[in-house]
Amino acid sequence: MSSDKVEIVLGAESKWMDNKFFEEQLQIYYKNNKVHVINFSKESATGKCENFSSDIYRVNVSFSGSSEKRSSSGSEDRDISHISLIVKQAASDEWSLSAYEKFDFFNKEVEFYTDVAPKINQKLSDLGESELFAELIGVCKSKSIMILEDLAAKGYRVLPAKEGFNFEETKAILKRIAIFHAACAVLQEENPDIFANFKYGHLSREIDTFKDYYALTLDVVIETISGFGPDFAVYVEKLRRLRGEILERARKTYDFNPDHFNTLNHDDVWSTNFMIKTSDGSPEKPFENIKLIDFQFAFCASPTIDLYYFLNSSVSHTCRPDRFDELVKFYYAQLIYFLKKMNYKKQIPTWPQFQAQYHERRIFGFTMGCLIQPFMTNSKVEMSVEDSVKDNANSLKGRRAIFKSDNACKTLRKLIPYYDQLGTFD
Structure with a gap:
């Protein structure tokens, strides 16, 4: 290209x-x-x-x-x-x-659909798996x-984001994410320069677009949980100490570590970027097919970034975070299975190694689940991305309204204690 x-x-x-x-x-x-x-x-x-x-x-x-x-x-x-x-x-x-500007959205996505997607689809076809794009x-x-086929004309649709996917639906999507990661790793093994232009994700150090969002939103989260009662007082203090380092710690999760297993991340892998063809089958096979869309943020790093992104943004309250461990193990098994099926020759991480790489990025799980997801799934407050990163009275009013919702409060009550138990705030 x-x-x-x-x-x-x-x-x-x-x-x-x-x-x-x-x-x-x-x-x-x-x-x-x-x-x-x-x-x-x-x-x-x-x-x-x-x-x-x-x-x-x-x-x-x-x-x-x-x-x-x-x-x-x-x-x-x-x-x-x-x-x-x-x-x-x-x-x-x-x-x-x-x-x-630095994301280079248009050129990146054109390159993906022109040069990368056909190669991935061919590998999937060789395995008897349906195309992803x-x-x-x-x-x-x-x-x-850029002009793409309209998947809606073939019976695909985006499922509502607010409810989140149940356990079996989540597993079905995680399988497709694992196939995507495995295929990209194999492509990179075959051609080390194939993703040379896929440099930056949301939190890459070279990107300043969202840099103010995290501390400004954390302020509102602290304000919100301050009203949850004495049981949350300990979390209020921990999050106050975290404020000054939240951006650096979050950016660190996006740093490329050559000692880890790395592949292409979608980096916007949440419910609105899955086109799903539903079926009337059993709960064990809830979807007929799943395709991924929107590759403007794609970049290379540990696939645990996509894993945290999806689990914390798109999974129902019945699974989040209670069944995270099961789902991470399921994803890992699928990743390893497809790497082997595609004859990946580089070192494949053991489960303890993958666990360690996942645990190392737990701060991103917190930022995704508690700072970003409520904004993404908000349906009542009209607030643009431009407004969300501004430090002014109108933007503060919008953030407060978003985090005052029942859904946001329910998320904070469940995820903050969970990530604290993982030592995220220490």
């Missing part, structure tokens, strides 16, 4: 979205210059404040012209065909351009646009 960087233009709008644009993209995709777009309809694919790095649209296109491929609806009608697309354009407002339909670098 070319290493040329795409310069995002301020003020870019969806005025480019016309018949000609989609006609050109579909002609390339179908390798047929007879494709002619008749019309299309579009709608926003995300709600307000749900996505902060891209403008995302769902576009349904009607077109004519013979092709060797079926439309996403499965139609073989040679006269009129229909295809449903997801169109992502890099956010172009001034704050986003400044805040996310949506198909890339087209890319327009001049407009910072």
